[in-house]
Amino acid sequence: MTTPNGKPSSPLRAPPHILALLERLHTLSLAQEPETNQAISGLLELRKRDPAEGTRALNKLMSDKFVALDKEKCEFVYQLILSTGAKNVVEAGTSYGVSTIYLALAVGQNFPGGEGGGGEEDQGKVIATENEPEKISRAKGYWQEAGEAVTRHVELREGDLLTTLQKDLPEIDLLLLDIWTPLALPTLKLVQPHMRRGTVVVTDNTVSAGPLYEDFLQYVNDPDGPFRSLTLPYSGGLELSVFMP
Ligand SMILES: C[S@@+](CC[C@H](N)C(=O)[O-])C[C@H]1O[C@@H](n2cnc3c(N)ncnc32)[C@H](O)[C@@H]1O
Structure with missing residues (x-):
């Protein structure tokens, strides 16, 4: 939904530097997603065949990923x-x-x-x-x-x-x-x-x-x-x- 001034509606009230920080962090997180999701599906398959190795590899992959809530x-x-x-x-x-x-x-x-x-x-x-x-x-x-x-x-x-x-x-x-x-x-x-x-x-x-x-x-x-x-x-x-x- 957009507001009359054309911006998406948002309940959030925060100072401009926090709004800018959140935009930056969501952008960084979203940029990681396609590659991460592709790697996850491969490792979920591996986990079915080899639970220990699959879990270890998944944990390693995700250890530096944002995966921020939308x-x-x-x-x-x-x-x-x-x-x-x-x-x-x-x-x-x-x-x-x-x-x-x-x-x-x-x-x-x-x-x-x-x-x-x-x-x-x-x-x-x-x-x-x-x-x-x-x-x-x-x-x-x-x-x-x-x-x-x-x-x-x-x-x-x-x-x-x-x-x-x-x-x-x-x-x-x-x-x-x-x-x-x-x-x-x-x-x-x-x-x-x-x-x-x-x-x-x-x-x-x-x-x-x-x-x-x-x-x-x-x-x-x-x-x-x-x-x-x-x-x-x-x-x-x-x-x-x-x-x-
Ligand atoms: C989906 S992410 C959270 C994203 C975050 N809520 C956000 O929106 O920015 C899940 C996080 O849980 C952490 N995690 C996984 N297992 C955990 C555990 N046993 N104890 C504490 N944190 C854990 C992971 O390292 C990962 O960073």
């Missing part, structure tokens, strides 16, 4: 955070920190903290997770470039998220699962005890990677389970699940 999906999650008044967000899979910037801006706009004399506990927080040291360092650099509007709302947990998310989680309002598919269900189950009625879970590429999400999709669509789920028609599919125990 801009439209980032804007959707940003809008979702504003509309639900979310305060605490877990981002499973941070990479170079592109989606983190949207999440941090949104929780910061819901709960700026500090500004009204409130302390850290009064401010919105994104718990970001990444295990690739190079990506961690680049993400920190981009967040610094974005400035305080982002950095004051991000807590980065470095290392395997199945370990780093095991303790010190507040009540979580939104979980973004933008992670390798085998980790989606274990991560959901790890965060689930910290959810409240109405906590939202957004999971990327549940249509394009459908077969790899089989266990996850069964779990969130179980009519006797605690989630209600809907597949949104974004590119590759975006699953929107709500915790309703």
Whole structure:
């Protein structure tokens, strides 16, 4: 949809240097995609024949790739955070920190903290997770470039998220699962005890990677389970699940 001045509509409110940074990062990420996708399909075949070697090669290939969440999906999650008044967000899979910037801006706009004399506990927080040291360092650099509007709302947990998310989680309002598919269900189950009625879970590429999400999709669509789920028609599919125990 375009606005009357011909620009695409966007809910995002941020200073010009952050908007320019996001444009730059999405462009870099998109430029990597065709070659990366081609290499992935080859390695998925290899993984079927030789799971250990295929997994090793896939991890190596992806160790320096952006694979940022599409801009439209980032804007959707940003809008979702504003509309639900979310305060605490877990981002499973941070990479170079592109989606983190949207999440941090949104929780910061819901709960700026500090500004009204409130302390850290009064401010919105994104718990970001990444295990690739190079990506961690680049993400920190981009967040610094974005400035305080982002950095004051991000807590980065470095290392395997199945370990780093095991303790010190507040009540979580939104979980973004933008992670390798085998980790989606274990991560959901790890965060689930910290959810409240109405906590939202957004999971990327549940249509394009459908077969790899089989266990996850069964779990969130179980009519006797605690989630209600809907597949949104974004590119590759975006699953929107709500915790309703
Ligand atoms: C799809 S990318 C995330 C993209 C990011 N959300 C964005 O929009 O910029 C998934 C990331 O999860 C990271 N990852 C994979 N396994 C992980 C694990 N066990 N613990 C923490 N991070 C992991 C990968 O290194 C990769 O950077």
